[in-house]
Every structure is written in C-alpha cells, then in structure tokens.
Amino acid sequence: MQARKFTKYSSLELTPAPQEAFSRLYSIAPLYIGSSGIESLTSYISRLALSHRVYPGILMKTIINSLANKQYSSNNIYQIYNHTAIVNGTGIMTSDLSDVLIKLTHQKDLHLLNLTSLSKLLPSRRLMNRHRSWCPHCYEEWRTYNFKIYDPLLWAIKTVKVCPKHHVPLE
DSSP, X not given: OOOXXXXXXXXXOOOOOOOOOOOSSOOOOOSSTTSTTOBOHHHHHHHHXXXXXXXXXXXXXXXXXXXXXXXXXXXXXXXXXXOHHHHTSSSHXXXXXXXXXXXXXXXXXXXXXXXXGGTTTSOSSSXXXXXXXXXXXXXXXXXXXXXXXXXXXXXXXXXXXXXXXXXXXXX
C-alpha cells in the first residue's frame, strides 16, 4: 500500500456560512394565490395551527397576539379569530394580522388572503359573512382526491351564496 500525500497549507481560514433568517412559525405556502379559489386568511391560520398541532385560538393567543401588541377597543387581536368578517375583511385589524403573520412565517403574499387591498372600493361593514360558509361537495372532492382542505376567500363574502363550481348553496 502506498501512503497518501497530503497538501500542506500555510493557513486555514474558516468563515461562517451565511445564515438565512428562520421563520418563527412554519412557512407554509398559502393556497391558490392569483386564482378565484384563493385561500382565506382564516383558513390559512387554521392550517398553520394544524401544522403546529395547536388550536387556532392558542396559536393566535400565545404567538400572534404577543407580536401584535395592540388593543382594538376591548379586544386583543387573537380574540378576532372567530369573527370571519373581521379576519378576512378590509379593516386595520385584518391588515395588522396579515403583517404579523408575514413576519412570523416569511410568506410575503398573506395580505392577498383577505380583502384589505380592495378597502377603498368595498364597504367595510356587512361585506363578509359573520360565520363560516362552505361547500360540502368541494370538501368531499378534495378529500377523495387527497387535496388540501381549505376555505376559499370567496366563501367568506356575504353576497356569495352558491358554490361557483358545484352550483349548490353554501352551508
């Protein structure tokens, strides 16, 4: 056997590898950006909570609210989660929530999951459903084909009463 020859260096300079900034929460991508089936912000928060194996309210209260540091009349930002009309709508609370989530997840398009970009064109009151609406046929189809289950932003708009794909009333 022949001995290996090693190269001799006069000095060895070690520099740390550049570090990417890590997101505090999983950086899950929002669904269907740029389409009529774009995901709603409440849906995104639910999927984000599921990926962390916590309830959405816990995620909102323990992590998101700590960064919002704002009071909105008598509510903190985490208390708005159950109010679809506020979370997916056009108001300042919605905008603040999107901004906090962008910082936590490093997902830059989260402001598109609500209607804040249309706030100058749309009314701020009675625009959104107060409670969640859904198409059972969409859910069943997505489950059957192993697609991600989510709530499109369109379902949260009060005037949308029928699923545009299945032509059945939203529940």
